[in-house]
Amino acid sequence: MIETLxxxxxRRDTLADFERRALVEAVGEVREYRAHEIVVRERTEQHNSHLLLEGYLCRYKDLRDGRRQIVALHVPGDFADLHSFLLKHLEHNLAALTPVRIAVFPHERLRTISERWPHLTRMLWFSTLLDAAIHRQWILSIGRRSAVGRIAHLxxxxxxxxxxxxxxxEERYALPLTQIDIADATGLTPVHVNRMLRELRDRGLLEFRGGEVIITDNAGLARLAEFDPGYxxxxxxxx
Known part of the structure; x- marks a missing residue:
């Protein structure tokens, strides 16, 4: 059930059998949410953290006029809000972009892991540090990359x-998001996203159609994006 995690x-370090069992046993239940449904609302007290099993989640902030900024995209295997274990509430919303399945980890069980299994605790800590590294790249993209570079990097x-x-x-993956979702993740308008997707296609780098990304020139796309996976x-x- 939690194979992706x-x-x-x-991929980053070896887990012992007892550590894998500890993760499996820490799952309280599995929940399903519809596309666009809020999973965690900001400023509400939290007693669980959520591991994405299937679909796409996002963290987002919005303004009073309804304009949304997606500040993180989560793929299967991601803990979307492990930090709520210590923070107890979020200052942002967590929502489903597509239909999703989520494994719920009660905080009391995460506390048991932190008290009994130091290496596994470090690995979970690593996952939150990885989120922070991704956030820094997103800030760089929105602050300094060109519009086409932002989308290519994403x-x-x-x-x-x-x-x-x-x-x-190497060539393709499913991405059942809308151009509005991509716009909200890259700080662009949907019209601008549409133009940049057309430019990427015309350059022979990728196509985005039918909820799928088809990469036709991996090296060229990485050069355009200045993508270095070190982070x-x-x-x-x-x-």
Whole structure:
């Protein structure tokens, strides 16, 4: 059930059998949410953290006039709000972008892990540090990359993250998001996103159609995006 999480962690370090069992036993239940449904509302007290099993989640903030900024995209294998274990509430919303399945980890069980299994605790800590590294790249994209560079970088990043959990090849992966979702993640308008997607297609780099990204020139896309996967810490080493 939580194979994607184990695969994600074991890409970076080896887990012992008892650590895998501890993660499985920490699951309280599995829930399903519809697309666009809020999973966690900001400023509400939290007693669980949520692991994405299927689909896409986002963290977002919005303004009074309804304008939304997506501040993180989550793929299967991601803990979307592990930080709520210590913070007790979120200052942002967590919502489903597509239909999703989520494993719920009660905080009392995460506390047991933190008290009994130090290496596994470090690996969970690592996952929150990885989120922070991704956030820094997103800030760089919105602050300094060109519009086409932002979208190219996002597509490169998602391919790398999905490949870790076996959901992407070198050439393609499923991305059932709308152009509005991509606009809200990159700080662009939907019209601008549409133009940039057309530019990427015309350059022979990728196509985005039918909820799928088809990469026709991986090296060229990475050059355009200035994509360096080092911030994803994909090397396996003791932690």
């Amino acid at each position: 184990i695969r994600k962690l074991e 597509f490169c990043e998602l391919r790398a993250r999905l490949e870790v959990v076996g959901l992407a090849s 994803l810490y994909l090397q396996k080493q003791p932690r």
